[in-house]
Ligand code: ADP
């Protein structure tokens with residue numbers, strides 16, 4: 001193999017350590033995490049002791065070692081991100097496309113249907129309500145190895161356009177691994193020739209926190225410029241009641257006030273319903289310590305699933321916010337553009353070209369895997385349905401949901417698909433299963449070591465987009481997330497309890 005060729009498999013990693021060394025490393029990792037705010041709320045309140053305590057935290061689930069990840073794939077994912085950001089923007093402008101895709105789902109998915117009806121109402125009113133757009137997206141990838149002799153390439157799992165979490169804790173995880181590598185000689189070529197030298201380039205800096213806060217600050221500035229009278233405007237973060245992952249969110253708030261002097265207030269949808277209002281000039285107003293304040297940006301870390309809307313009050317709040325001139329991150333249109341059904345339609349020939357120049361469309365397509373409609377009564381849908389029944393081990397079935405734990409995998413697929421009425425199949429898509437090459441790592445959850453586990457990692461790249469109409473103010477890849485899970489588990493969410501926070505060690 002020439003020295004310039006991409007390596008086909010990672011070096012041996014992590015180093016073999018004795019149990020006492022692992023425990024010493026674990027203690028260092030846990031203390032660093034507690035001291036630096038790499039934490040989530042502890043459980044212990046509520047009748048079953050399973051709700052988040054408001055006064056107590058525990059280290060976030062972490063990988064003790066960074067995980068080898070091919071440099072070429074990492075760089076490719078970063079290159080794709082500005083194109084994905086543009087794609088989302090272009091889709092949100094195309095009501096014909098969104099209607100085409102959503103009309104089919106409307107009858108069989110009440111949640112998506114309700115979001116879509118807010119979108120249609122807004123459209124009928126002749127809006128969008130605000131020309132400034134802010135996107136904080138995250139595109140997620142798994143590695144795919146076509147054969148033992150080819151280097152692994154990235155394949156997209158999904159594109160998130162709402163409430164992409166863990167940017168701040170992920171930035172800290174990179175710091176944790178940098179600390180552990182500089183503090184120990186465990187993975188040092190001098191002592192351990194088969195491993196990596198951890199050089200700064202191998203553990204790439206992770207600016208997700210700065211990028212997300214920077215995007216919000218930029219959108220806030222655009223709003224203040226546009227609404228010259230709103231110099232006292234504040235940012236609202238819409239949150240879930242009892243959120244465990246609150247410190248990941250708080251870090252954005254602190255970054256905004258410390259770096260930009262911008263105040264951010266946390267509000268649930270229920271609170272927005274109770275005390276938020278829209279003025280005659282359609283300004284969104286909330287009550288603060290200093291009385292009423294106009295809202296420049298609403299950043300959603302809730303609102304992505306049915307359980308965020310237990311009553312009509314939450315839906316009213318969402319509609320109220322959507323109808324205001326506050327910058328929404330995301331708008332309902334941006335949220336719909338991140339639907340799995342949209343991802344599937346975009347994979348059809350010619351669809352990306354509706355929104356992007358041919359070379360950009362071709363670039364994005366390099367990371368697509370097989371995506372199929374399951375719509376009954378269409379040739380493609382019936383064919384995919386038959387394919388899934390015949391070869392279920394090759395596939396995953398996905399509903400229009402976010403947040404992990406919603407998919408149906410492999411052997412469970414036939415029974416699941418056969419339990420659906422034909423018209424209900426439109427609410428789901430079929431996707432080829434990506435099977436990344438397994439690696440080994442040591443995972444730590446609540447202080448407990450899961451030793452030498454066989455794991456796979458999912459890379460997320462944050463995408464930051466700020467524009468006023470079609471004038472692009474910011475379009476960039478902003479930091480990353482690596483989540484690592486035990487290979488035998490299908491799902492990959494950290495908050496959903498399947499994965500731990502990790503960082504890529506580039507080779
Ligand atoms: P969600 O929006 O709920 O996060 P995802 O599409 O990301 O939905 O699926 C959740 C998890 O399921 C992913 O993090 C990944 O671990 C796994 N997964 C999803 N799609 C695939 C796929 N095509 N191949 C392998 N694993 C997948």
Ligand code: MG
Nearest residue numbers: 158160402403
């Ligand atoms: Mg998602």
Ligand code: MG
Nearest residue numbers: 140158403404
């Ligand atoms: Mg996901």
